[in-house]
Amino acid sequence: MTQPQDFAGRSALVTGAASGIGAACARQLAARGAKRLILVDVDAAGLDALDCDCSVERVVGSVGDEALWRDLEPRLEGLDHAVVNAGIGAGGAIADLSLADWRRVMEINLDGAFLTLSAAMRAMRAHGRGGSAVITSSSTAVKPVPGIGPYGVSKAAVSHMARIAAVEGAANKIRVNAIAPGGVDTAIWESSEEFRASVAENGREATFKAMASTTPSGRFASADEMAETMLFMLSDAGANITGHVLVSDGGFTL
Structure with missing residues (x-):
């Protein structure tokens, strides 16, 4: 099936673009006609390796850095879409976490999402055509999972931020939604020592199969699957959303 060119001539911002869901969104936006992409990630090599057939501006830095957004915001002029995706994982029980551990996650997952979304919405408001944004939340924002407190809390917060931003942006024809994936095969799992140990012992495929045993579908999604859904919400096909x-989680939250 030929991809529709439903982003023809559009510009889009994607954070966390060097791998996983962000990279999949960037590739699919380009394949569907996007004219210009602004891609943000801390991973310079990953950004350089991303091949998109359109004009690409690669920005290396942390989304939690306010100075990055001060420098970047003038270059967001004319922005049509934003994929607010950058995030990090974390482990540890709430009673055992330090404030530094907590803040490390919030700086990227919540503060970074706020800085990204607010800059994107100002750019969309300025040109008067409106636009759309999708924030990557998580099924752990819906279903409490022990041992990942800061991650789950940060994702619950960005889910509600999307709702508030949607109400605030409506007058300027700006739509804001969020997606709450369940397990997705992305690089974020590499931050888990337990995951790395299992891969070393059992292999990546067996590790993901075991992890997916708590999901009714019995599988984790691919980054491309998530990107397809996110681009539907971004596109004019999702104009009423x-x-x-x-929630796209293979039934994990049931």
Whole structure:
């Protein structure tokens, strides 16, 4: 099936673009006609390796750095879409976490999402055509999972931020939604020592199969699957959808 050119001539911002869901979104936006992409990640090599057939501006830095957004915001002029995706994982029980551990996650997952979304919405408001944004939340924002407190809390917060932003942006024709994936095969798992140990002992495929045993579908999604859904919400096909948090988790939260 030929991809529709439903982003023809559009510009889009994607954070966390060097791998996983962000990279999949960037590739699919380009394949579907995007004219210009602004890609942000701390991983310079990953950004350089990303091949997109359109004009690409690669920005290396942390989304939690306010100075990055001060420098970047003038270059967001004319922005049509934003994929607010950058995030990090974390482990540890709430009673045992230090404030530094907590803040490390919030700086990227919540503060970074706020800085990204607010800059994107200002750019969309300025040109008057409106636009759309999708924030990557998580099924752990819906279903409490022990041992990942800061991650789950940060994702619950960005889900609600999407709803508030949707109400605030409506007058300027700006739509904001969130997606709450369950397990997805992305590089974020590499931050887990337990995951790395299992891969070393059992292999990546067996590790993901075991992890997916708590999901009714019995599988984790691919980054491309998530990107397809996110681009639907971003596109004109999703024009009547705003303030929605879409759970796409293979039944994990049932």
